[in-house]
Amino acid sequence: MSTNSRWRALTHHHLFWPVAVLVFLLLVNVPFTPDFFSVKMTGGHLYGSLVSIVLFGSPLILVAVGMTVVIATGGIDLSVGAVVAITGALACSYISHQADQNALSGVLLAMGLGLLAAVVCGLWNGFLVARMGIQPIIATLIIMVAGRGVAQLITNGQIITINSDPYKLIGGGYWLTLPFSIFVVAVVVAVTVALTRRTALGLLIEAVGGNAEASRLVGIRSRRIKIMVYVFCALCAAVAGLMISSNTSAADGNNAGLWIELDAILAVVIGGTSLLGGRFSIGGTVVGALVIQTLTTTIYTIGVPTQTNLVFKAAVVIVVCLLQSPKFRAKVFGAKFGARFGAKGGAKPAVAETDTAASTDAAPKMEVS
Amino acid sequence: MLNRRNFLTAAVSVAAAGGLAACAKKDGSGSGSGGGSKALSLGFSQVGAESGWRAANTTSVKSAAKEAGINLKFSDAQQKQENQISAIRGYIAQKVDVIAFSPVVVTGWDAVLKEAKAAKIPVVLTDRSVETSDSSLYVTLVGSDFTDEGRRAARMLEKVLAKAGLKGPVKIAQLEGTTGAAPAIERGKGFKEIMDAEHKSDWKIVVSQSGDFTRAGGKQVMAAFLQSHSDINVLFAHNDDMAIGAIQSIEAAGKKPGKDILIVSVDGVHDGFVAMSQGKINGIVECNPLLGPQLMEVVKKVHDGQKVERWIKTKESDYTQDQAKAALPTRKY
Numbered sequence A: 001m002s003t004n005s006r007w008r009a010l011t012h013h014h015l016f017w018p019v020a021v022l023v024f025l026l027l028v029n030v031p032f033t034p035d036f037f038s039v040k041m042t043g044g045h046l047y048g049s050l051v052s053i054v055l056f057g058s059p060l061i062l063v064a065v066g067m068t069v070v071i072a073t074g075g076i077d078l079s080v081g082a083v084v085a086i087t088g089a090l091a092c093s094y095i096s097h098q099a100d101q102n103a104l105s106g107v108l109l110a111m112g113l114g115l116l117a118a119v120v121c122g123l124w125n126g127f128l129v130a131r132m133g134i135q136p137i138i139a140t141l142i143i144m145v146a147g148r149g150v151a152q153l154i155t156n157g158q159i160i161t162i163n164s165d166p167y168k169l170i171g172g173g174y175w176l177t178l179p180f181s182i183f184v185v186a187v188v189v190a191v192t193v194a195l196t197r198r199t200a201l202g203l204l205i206e207a208v209g210g211n212a213e214a215s216r217l218v219g220i221r222s223r224r225i226k227i228m229v230y231v232f233c234a235l236c237a238a239v240a241g242l243m244i245s246s247n248t249s250a251a252d253g254n255n256a257g258l259w260i261e262l263d264a265i266l267a268v269v270i271g272g273t274s275l276l277g278g279r280f281s282i283g284g285t286v287v288g289a290l291v292i293q294t295l296t297t298t299i300y301t302i303g304v305p306t307q308t309n310l311v312f313k314a315a316v317v318i319v320v321c322l323l324q325s326p327k328f329r330a331k332v333f334g335a336k337f338g339a340r341f342g343a344k345g346g347a348k349p350a351v352a353e354t355d356t357a358a359s360t361d362a363a364p365k366m367e368v369s
Numbered sequence B: 001m002l003n004r005r006n007f008l009t010a011a012v013s014v015a016a017a018g019g020l021a022a023c024a025k026k027d028g029s030g031s032g033s034g035g036g037s038k039a040l041s042l043g044f045s046q047v048g049a050e051s052g053w054r055a056a057n058t059t060s061v062k063s064a065a066k067e068a069g070i071n072l073k074f075s076d077a078q079q080k081q082e083n084q085i086s087a088i089r090g091y092i093a094q095k096v097d098v099i100a101f102s103p104v105v106v107t108g109w110d111a112v113l114k115e116a117k118a119a120k121i122p123v124v125l126t127d128r129s130v131e132t133s134d135s136s137l138y139v140t141l142v143g144s145d146f147t148d149e150g151r152r153a154a155r156m157l158e159k160v161l162a163k164a165g166l167k168g169p170v171k172i173a174q175l176e177g178t179t180g181a182a183p184a185i186e187r188g189k190g191f192k193e194i195m196d197a198e199h200k201s202d203w204k205i206v207v208s209q210s211g212d213f214t215r216a217g218g219k220q221v222m223a224a225f226l227q228s229h230s231d232i233n234v235l236f237a238h239n240d241d242m243a244i245g246a247i248q249s250i251e252a253a254g255k256k257p258g259k260d261i262l263i264v265s266v267d268g269v270h271d272g273f274v275a276m277s278q279g280k281i282n283g284i285v286e287c288n289p290l291l292g293p294q295l296m297e298v299v300k301k302v303h304d305g306q307k308v309e310r311w312i313k314t315k316e317s318d319y320t321q322d323q324a325k326a327a328l329p330t331r332k333y
Helices: A002-011 A016-029 A049-072 A080-096 A104-131 A136-155 A165-172 A180-198 A201-210 A212-217 A222-248 A260-270 A282-302 A306-324 A326-333 A349-354 B002-036 B052-068 B081-093 B110-118 B146-164 B182-198 B215-228 B240-252 B270-277 B292-303 B321-330
Strands: A040-042 A045-047 A159-161 A250-252 B041-046 B071-076 B098-101 B123-126 B140-143 B170-176 B203-210 B234-237 B262-267 B283-286 B311-313 B318-320
Touching (some): A049 A180, A049 A201, A080 A104, A080 A250, A104 A136, A104 A165, A136 A250, A165 A180, A165 A222, A180 A201, A180 A222, A180 A282, A201 A212, A222 A250, A222 B215, A222 B240, A250 B215, A260 A282, A260 A306, A306 B203, B041 B052, B041 B081, B052 B071, B052 B292, B081 B098, B081 B110, B098 B292, B110 B123, B123 B292, B140 B292, B146 B234, B170 B182, B170 B240, B240 B262, B240 B270, B270 B283, B270 B321, B318 B321
Parallel strands (some): B041 B071, B041 B098, B098 B123, B123 B140, B140 B311, B170 B203, B234 B262
Antiparallel strands (some): A159 A250
């Protein structure tokens, strides 16, 4: 009975299904790549499939973490891909004009410029959404479309190649034998979790997402919170943009971060955050992003023909989303798996405990009173 | 209310028509003065500015027109067919001598090309071809033969293998271009054609995926290839950018690009030549965007009523590592 209840607790944990899918995808690779899990030292750093997955998945994790916070307020940010392109383009074009591309001060200034541009984009998105009351999907569409043009303007339609060792570190370099980007991601995730779960900020964000007007009436500055999350999201995208351009030592205004907004939204959904806002799970998002990156790697290793790549990806995504649906699980596996789980889309267990099975079809809103 | 709306619509359309008329007048006087000095006028509609290759292509067309003394009217379609069709209609209305364009897509050109034919303006295609019901709708195509580029890549690989003295089984990884794009399909087809005909026993493509013609794509796909097929000894990339990305992954895996894994790619962009001069790429098959001078030559011939070939292939060369250093300073894109 005790093992049974422990099993129940495990399967009802909000991260159970995303992690299960991740483990399953990793295992699928083993027959095709026998030493898939092996990690060895090559040229002074660790090398292996798992390292590659984290390295190439880092930008997506960052963008998805920013997206999670925006989605928690009931918004969405489509402009992240364009911000990725703008940041990379600005930083690389600045560095390419330096006499000494390896000078640390020049590199730091270039990165600062990129981050500054991102803050401007974030403020613009936040202004349109919070002050002008424009639908987030429309407000952020503006930079999504125009931003890529700006990035191409900065790069002159060319791919800018740079040769800077300090810049290469952030997205393609190694530190303590691990990819440096892992540390960047770890810091951003840790800070985000600390700020949202150790302070009241997380509660405020969820309150705004649950009901912006009600939260304003109880004294939360909902507009300011909204502007803040868009700036945060743009900053996350900017760091991802620095990583992507640093990874290949080149800025490609046309292709950098192309469609990353969709992958990021998908990662958030796989991680169990409701698109309706009001609750979120950073941990779930990180797992979701890893699922997407592992899926991409799996497609390359198991030799899915190129023409069917997208179909394969779609099929896996459909299965993952169905597994996330409590109603579907209740139908297929019986009520044991289905009931109650969906209510715990993430967020605080204390809140989830009060949810009933009946509230599973719609994402429950946090009550603010 | 309705009246008011009608009035507004009328006012707007009158204003628009006035604007158009003004434009037409200005353009008319422009071509008139061109006719006075007897300069040949060419209307050129470019696909867009989606890549460095394309930017080089645009620059080449513009400078070649200047050199040839041709009055060039240039427009950028921003990768949209409707923009291109309206640009061509504009050229017909301006009565240019010759129209040239790089079609955004393959189909849907019959109507506008018929209008050009009715106005007796010859049409020259550049870089890419179209599918039409009536082959008399365009005079010629000036552009690359992607299938032949694939064949040339296979020939290049033969040379590279001979030079490296690699006799054993050749295990090839292929980085394909964007799925469904003509260069990706045809380069792969041409390469396979030679391989199947002459190297059935000793060459084998062990793994092949799309890297979307981008560096990031090439890098990521190659990283996965190296994990699942550690015995790869040759890489065929459909463009230089993917090869450059793949080189970074090969180095991260502790192997030497150009030695442990021989690399052949297509395009010949500046950065590709840099990599080749460092010994990291073994051979590059050129796909030349600098077709401006050839285009101007054809335009003049067509205008004079001379017969031209149906498909004028761009002048392209193949480069090995020995030639890379010498050719590097001349690479413009």
